[in-house]
Amino acid sequence: MEEKEKLLKKSKEIFSLVSCMYCYYSGPYKIETVCILLCNAWELMLKAYIIGKKGKEGIVYKNKQNKGRTIGLNECISKVFTNKHDILRKHLESVIRYRNSVVHYTVDSFDLSLYSKIEYCIVNFKAKMCELHNVNMSDMIVNQANEEILKNDVDLYKYSKKSLCREINNVLKSLGIEFKIDSQTFELFDRVYGIKENKEYCLISNVNNRPSYRYSSRVLNFIVGLIQKNPNNIKEVLKNKIKK
Known part of the structure; x- marks a missing residue:
């Protein structure tokens, strides 16, 4: 060999x-x-x-x-x-x-x-x-991890929307990318890519009869990758996809 x-x-x-x-x-x-x-x-x-x-x-x-x-x-x-x-x-x-x-x-x-x-x-x-x-x-x-183990040990869905946006911005800064994501921009990503409907990205629970959303590190990497490809025009790209 x-x-x-x-x-x-x-x-x-x-x-x-x-x-x-x-x-x-x-x-x-x-x-x-x-x-x-x-x-x-x-x-x-x-x-x-x-x-x-x-x-x-x-x-x-x-x-x-x-x-x-x-x-x-x-x-x-x-x-x-x-x-x-x-x-x-x-x-x-x-x-x-x-x-x-x-x-x-x-x-x-x-x-x-x-x-x-x-x-x-x-x-x-x-x-x-x-x-x-x-x-x-x-x-x-192993494509499908035991979610209960991951939730307990790694806290799979550890981000709120606010903390997710903050961590995305930290990663972008470390990459030398000036773009910053906020709550409104995140909603654009959600509308285009169905983030809240994707179980790998989002965990939905009921708190006081209202939906509560927690996000995984997978969606962090997904969004950072999209922004990295086109940081200057990503908002316009998302808005154009929504219009279609």
């Missing part, structure tokens, strides 16, 4: 553990373990891609000090995802920073926004496996 195929095989095996652990495991050190394994899976997958393009020398340091050592995940990301403002690259870098902190020391606090970034990196692993290697990961990914 060639080096590239070995790396891909190992990457898929590791990612299958990530998927199952993220969806079903509810014990201690869940997020720490998911981050460590997820970074490992991404690194091997990207190294396989670089080898396919440049040969094994593409993943080996060229300076004398590191002679013989292979590059790390950060270097792989910069070689493959050359746009430093790309949302996937940004989210991967956030996961790497957390991975590094838990590997080398204990971390008492946890930034809740990392949940959405981890999920984004998990979902996009499948997409990049298909795009970069023509590998279908459908059989190795």
Whole structure:
């Protein structure tokens, strides 16, 4: 078996553990373990891609000090995802920073926004496996998580509309995008894409005989992705879709 195929095989095996652990495991050190394994899976997958393009020398340091050592995940990301403002690259870098902190020391606090970034990196692993290697990961990914476990452990629907808009704006700011979403703009997204009707995006409950809406990190990533494609004209695009 060639080096590239070995790396891909190992990457898929590791990612299958990530998927199952993220969806079903509810014990201690869940997020720490998911981050460590997820970074490992991404690194091997990207190294396989670089080898396919440049040969094994593409993943080996060229300076004398590191002679013989292979590059790390950060270097792989910069070689493959050359746009430093790309949302996937940004989210991967956030996961790497957390991975590094838990590997080398204990971390008492946890930034809740990392949940959405981890999920984004998990979902996009499948997409990049298909795009970069023509590998279908459908059989190795748990598509429907146990929602009760996720609600208790990860707080799947953790955002109100106000906090969702605030977190979207935080992500956009980190990406260098000046656009800001508000309640009215969010309603445009809802009218066009049926966000409140999508169970992956929204949980509807009854409070005092009135509907109450909570939103998941999936809709955060979905909206950020749409804005990133067309930040200057996104409102006009949505309004035109509604008119049609």
